[in-house]
Amino acid sequence: MTPMAKTSPWAVLVTETARSCLMADPAWNGDGFSAEPERGWRAYTGLMTALLSRTPAALAEFLPDCAGAHLWFEKILMQNRAIGFDAHDYLYQSWAYEAHDVGTTTGFNGDTTAALASIEARTLVLAPPLDLFNPAQAARDAAAKIPGARFVEIPSVQGHQAATSTKPEDAAFLNRVIGEFLAKI
Numbered sequence: 167m168t169p170m171a172k173t174s175p176w177a178v179l180v181t182e183t184a185r186s187c188l189m190a191d192p193a194w195n196g197d198g199f200s201a202e203p204e205r206g207w208r209a210y211t212g213l214m215t216a217l218l219s220r221t222p223a224a225l226a227e228f229l230p231d232c233a234g235a236h237l238w239f240e241k242i243l244m245q246n247r248a249i250g251f252d253a254h255d256y257l258y259q260s261w262a263y264e265a266h267d268v269g270t271t272t273g274f275n276g277d278t279t280a281a282l283a284s285i286e287a288r289t290l291v292l293a294p295p296l297d298l299f300n301p302a303q304a305a306r307d308a309a310a311k312i313p314g315a316r317f318v319e320i321p322s323v324q325g326h327q328a329a330t331s332t333k334p335e336d337a338a339f340l341n342r343v344i345g346e347f348l349a350k351i
Contacts, residue, residue, distance in 0.1 A: 170266065170300055170304050170305070170308070171267070171268050171269075171278050171281070171282055171304070171307070171308040171311070172266065172267040172268065172269060172278045173263060173264050173265070173266045173267065174300075174301070174304050176301060177263070177264075177299060177300060177304075178264050180213075180214075180218060180299055181260040181263060181264055183213060184210050184213055184214050184256070184260065185256075185257055185260055187206050187209035187210040187212075187213055188203050188206040188207070188209075188210050188253045188256065188257070189203075189206065189257075190205070190206055190209070191203035191204065191205050191206030191207070192205070193206070194206070198254060199253050199254065202253075203253050206253065207243070207247075207251065207253065208243065210253075210256070211239070211242060211243050211246055212239065214299075215242050215246060216239060216242065217298070218298045218299045218325075218326065219298075219299060219325060219326040219327050220324065220325050220326070220327055221296045221298070221323050221324065221325040223296075223323040224323050224324045224325055224327065227323075268281040268282060269281045279311050282308060282311035282312050283311055283312070283313065285312045285313065285315075286313070288314065288347075288350075288351060289309070289312045289314070289315035289316070290315070290316050290318065290343070290344065290347045291305050291306075291308060291309040291312075291315055291316070291317045291318070292305070292317075292318050292319075292320055292329070292340065292343065292344075293305035293306070293317075293319065293320060294319070294320040294322045294324060294325060294326070294328035294329070295319055295320075295322075296322075296323060296324075296325045296328075297325050297326045297328070298325055298326065299325075299326045300326065302319065305317065316347070318343055320336060320339060320340065321339065322335075322336045322339075324336055
C-alpha cells in the first residue's frame, strides 16, 4: 500500500549494492551465474534480509546476543534458499524496480507530479517511519501530490517488515486501517 511513485536514488543505490553483492561472486561470468552464487548470496542476504528490511530495535526484540545473531542469520539463509531464491530473478526484478516511475504513464511525458495529481480515486498511503529500503518520505511525498489522499504512518519499529505479518500487531493495525478505509468507499 505504499506507492512509490518513482524509485528514489536511495533505493537505486540499495538495489545496485544488492546486485553488486551477488555479482561479486566467482560464479558470475559477466552474463549470468554459472553456478549458485554462494558467497554473493550470503552478502545479499545480510544486506537485504537482515540490515535493510529490519531496524536495530526490531532485531533487538528477538536477538539476545551475538551468538543469537549468527544463528538467526544462518536460519534466514536456509529459509530464503528453501523458498527458491534465484539470483537471475533478483537481477531482473531490481532493474524493473529501478525503472518504476508513474510519470512514464502514457500522456505524462515523465512528469511524476502530474501523474500523481491526476489520480481521482480515494487513496490511502501507509508507510512505517523506519523503512530503510523505501524511506517513508517517498510515501508522504506521493500522498501529498495525490488529491485528497490520506497518509497513515504504521506505528512500528519493524522497518520494511512492518507491511508484512512479521508482527501480529502490525498486521492487525494494517487490517483495521485498511478495513476502515474500504468501508467508507
